[in-house]
Amino acid sequence: MSRLPVRKTYKLFIGGEFPRSESGRTYEAEGQNVARASRKDLRDAVRIARGAFGRWAGMTAYNRGQVLYRVAEMMEARRAEFAELCSGPKEVERSIDRVVWYAGWADKLAQVLGSSNPVAGPYFNFTVPEPTGVVGILAPPEPALAGLVSRVAPAIVGGNAVVVVASELHPLAAVELAEVLATADVPGGVVNILTGRREELAPVLASHMDVNALDVSGADGQVPELEELAAENVKRVVHGAPDDQSPWEIAGFLELKTVWHPIGV
Amino acid sequence: MAELERTKDRAPIPAGWEYASAPESRDLVTLRDRYGLFVGGEWLEPKESYTTIDPSSEESLAEVGQASEAEVELAVQSARDAYENGWSALPGSERAKYLFRIARLLQERAREFAVLESLNGGKPIRESRDVDLPLAAAHFFYYAGWADKLEYAFPNRTPKPLGVAGQIIPWNFPLLMLAWKIAPALAAGNTVVLKPAETTPLSALHFCDILRQAELPPGVVNIITGDGSTGAALVESEVDKVAFTGSTDVGKAIQRRLAGTGKKLTLELGGKAANVIFDDAALDQAVEGIVNGIYFNQGHVCCAGSRLLVQESVYEDVIDKLKRRLTTLRVGDPLDKNTDVGAINSRQQLEKITELVKSGEEEGAEIYQPPCRLPEKGYWFVPTVFTNVAQSYRIAQEEIFGPVLSVLTFRTPDEAVEKANNTPYGLSAGVWTEKGSRILSMAQRLRAGVIWANTYNRFDPASPFGGYKESGFGREGGRHGLEPYLRFE
Numbered sequence: 135m136s137r138l139p140v141r142k143t144y145k146l147f148i149g150g151e152f153p154r155s156e157s158g159r160t161y162e163a164e165g166q167n168v169a170r171a172s173r174k175d176l177r178d179a180v181r182i183a184r185g186a187f188g189r190w191a192g193m194t195a196y197n198r199g200q201v202l203y204r205v206a207e208m209m210e211a212r213r214a215e216f217a218e219l220c221s222g223p224k225e226v227e228r229s230i231d232r233v234v235w236y237a238g239w240a241d242k243l244a245q246v247l248g249s250s251n252p253v254a255g256p257y258f259n260f261t262v263p264e265p266t267g268v269v270g271i272l273a274p275p276e277p278a279l280a281g282l283v284s285r286v287a288p289a290i291v292g293g294n295a296v297v298v299v300a301s302e303l304h305p306l307a308a309v310e311l312a313e314v315l316a317t318a319d320v321p322g323g324v325v326n327i328l329t330g331r332r333e334e335l336a337p338v339l340a341s342h343m344d345v346n347a348l349d350v351s352g353a354d355g356q357v358p359e360l361e362e363l364a365a366e367n368v369k370r371v372v373h374g375a376p377d378d379q380s381p382w383e384i385a386g387f388l389e390l391k392t393v394w395h396p397i398g399v
Numbered sequence: 400m401a402e403l404e405r406t407k408d409r410a411p412i413p414a415g416w417e418y419a420s421a422p423e424s425r426d427l428v429t430l431r432d433r434y435g436l437f438v439g440g441e442w443l444e445p446k447e448s449y450t451t452i453d454p455s456s457e458e459s460l461a462e463v464g465q466a467s468e469a470e471v472e473l474a475v476q477s478a479r480d481a482y483e484n485g486w487s488a489l490p491g492s493e494r495a496k497y498l499f500r501i502a503r504l505l506q507e508r509a510r511e512f513a514v515l516e517s518l519n520g521g522k523p524i525r526e527s528r529d530v531d532l533p534l535a536a537a538h539f540f541y542y543a544g545w546a547d548k549l550e551y552a553f554p555n556r557t558p559k560p561l562g563v564a565g566q567i568i569p570w571n572f573p574l575l576m577l578a579w580k581i582a583p584a585l586a587a588g589n590t591v592v593l594k595p596a597e598t599t600p601l602s603a604l605h606f607c608d609i610l611r612q613a614e615l616p617p618g619v620v621n622i623i624t625g626d627g628s629t630g631a632a633l634v635e636s637e638v639d640k641v642a643f644t645g646s647t648d649v650g651k652a653i654q655r656r657l658a659g660t661g662k663k664l665t666l667e668l669g670g671k672a673a674n675v676i677f678d679d680a681a682l683d684q685a686v687e688g689i690v691n692g693i694y695f696n697q698g699h700v701c702c703a704g705s706r707l708l709v710q711e712s713v714y715e716d717v718i719d720k721l722k723r724r725l726t727t728l729r730v731g732d733p734l735d736k737n738t739d740v741g742a743i744n745s746r747q748q749l750e751k752i753t754e755l756v757k758s759g760e761e762e763g764a765e766i767y768q769p770p771c772r773l774p775e776k777g778y779w780f781v782p783t784v785f786t787n788v789a790q791s792y793r794i795a796q797e798e799i800f801g802p803v804l805s806v807l808t809f810r811t812p813d814e815a816v817e818k819a820n821n822t823p824y825g826l827s828a829g830v831w832t833e834k835g836s837r838i839l840s841m842a843q844r845l846r847a848g849v850i851w852a853n854t855y856n857r858f859d860p861a862s863p864f865g866g867y868k869e870s871g872f873g874r875e876g877g878r879h880g881l882e883p884y885l886r887f888e
Contacts, residue, residue, distance in 0.1 A: 153743065184760065214782070216549050246468050246554070249863075249877060249878060249879070250652065251859070251861045251862045251863070251877055252861050253857075253859035253861050253862050254859055254861075255857070255859070257854065257859075259855060259859070259862050261862075261863050261877065261879065266867070330811075346868065350585050355533055356657055357658075358658050358659025359658075360658075361654075361657075361658035361659055362655050362658035362659070363654040364654075364658075365651050365652075365654035365658065367823065367868070368647070368650065368651060368654065368666065368668065368868065368869045368870075368871060368872065372873050382556070382887070384486075389865055389867050390848065390865070390874050390879055391842075391847070391848055391849075391850065391862065391867075392848065392850070392862055392863050392877075393842045393849075393850045393852060394849070394850070394851045394852060394854055394862070395838065395852045395853060396853055
């Protein structure tokens, strides 16, 4: 008699843990029952992301780069599983390589995006990029894995904490990625992934007063409404590439800080 | 305001010093009685107009246009024509030379513009002469040099202009804000429609004469005047980009209005900056920095150091020195070269400041105002310090945009950071300490776009300026200030 496989329960990923939705709801996607996050789950995730932001942003860039590289290592170990949950091995390889690519950016951002500014006076003046804070991400519906990775990696490499609404259609790759993140030295709360109905969750994320930026790259037709909600606390609204890589994708989630100090004896 | 009325008659002040008045000559600038809208290189006769005044005397200076929606559209169309028929195809090196010309012309006519800036805005001539004008000219000079070097600014990207930029600027630095807006926009290859603030249109209108002298092609820069309704019409017009500097409320309304349109937007909004004084700071220098931080330009500065955070161990010392310094500030005629604090920009702004100061007294803060004689006519407010301020008071939370300082205290660096960051704004912050490692640590932890360490209110065209959080997004100045005016292929 063949062995009966042990099935997985597809849950949310908040603060490094895997809770069910506090609402007790699920929905069926890709043949599985997946947690259907509530507005309360989303608010909890934002609160936890805010708590995690300071530590993550305060780590050295070298350290953040290593954590991202570790994510790629853990993804590599699950290539077969990921391939089942997206368009196939090619998308998995592209996604893993993209994480490695972004890992290498962590300690180069300040040199490429920052500057030393020759002001007309006796002052030392420089500009450095800093993370904007908590970023809300609406993951592109597809590609299931590469889309998610293409939006999350540039947001976190610069030091932001993120709350992601996973692809409603293809949430399983997101849950798989959550399991990778949980074992890849990413501090709990830096990446929070919610599965559920995007139409229900996106407006809550867009209007949340403690979210600094909103990535609408995967928002489809909802963009005007979300952008309007985002104005309430002057969110940075990011229209990024759903399946591409560039340091400018990182820059969308960064602030620039300029520091002045007099020069004298 | 009973307190102010009483102090008006007190003499001799300040602190026993009397200066002979040293007024700059008003004759340096010749104004017309009426100004139209500057559209397509010509003066368009506006259907409606209003009177702009000198806030220090309430005297009329000129009639200016109140541009309607239709007139705004004409201006945008003229900018579009100029963009398509020549400007966008002009080599960067040629655009650069126009901008260099403008910079030089502004330098040559600097004093004339400084007088006009003080006349229409109320700011001391010392500031318009030594800060606004040199910086405005420098801004054009700086961005002129970028016009033919854009591809070096953004590695691995191909920069292209956006098209027509609609720009709305505030009344606190009218000509300087014009330079901050127009210089990078033109350097990047765009054409512009700029709306100066309702109360300070004259330097922008006078600037059109610089454009004439520079022989800038018609329609590349269009200047339309009017109130908020003109600004709203500009936001809703067929522009490709909106750049706004002003209040957070209006900024949010613009962001809402542009939702889903795909138009590029930059916002430079309000602030409530903390100026943090540690016990090891050079206190005399710090006091100068505090005064420059909040009383510069009557406190009409979005990055003003309006919340003073003083370490408890030096609190008495700092407050004593500050109060003594306040008695030497000369409030009065903006055109007098001795004046430190000029006129409040408008009656409306004076009422707002007065209302917030009243709330501070009512909520329980302790007010200090130096003895001070104010002119009979015009809009004035005595430099004010509030002590005993709680973080929850309106004067510690809301942007006053006037010469009003709220003083709070702290014990540890952690407490200073927490209080400094406890605001929805994040435009700027100041730190005063002689300890280098502490400066860098504070500079890292303060959530603001500009950090002044052992200095305050310094500006330079090479230095990016702009906010975190609800103080807006996008940067003006430096290489980073080009990005908002470009798209990338």
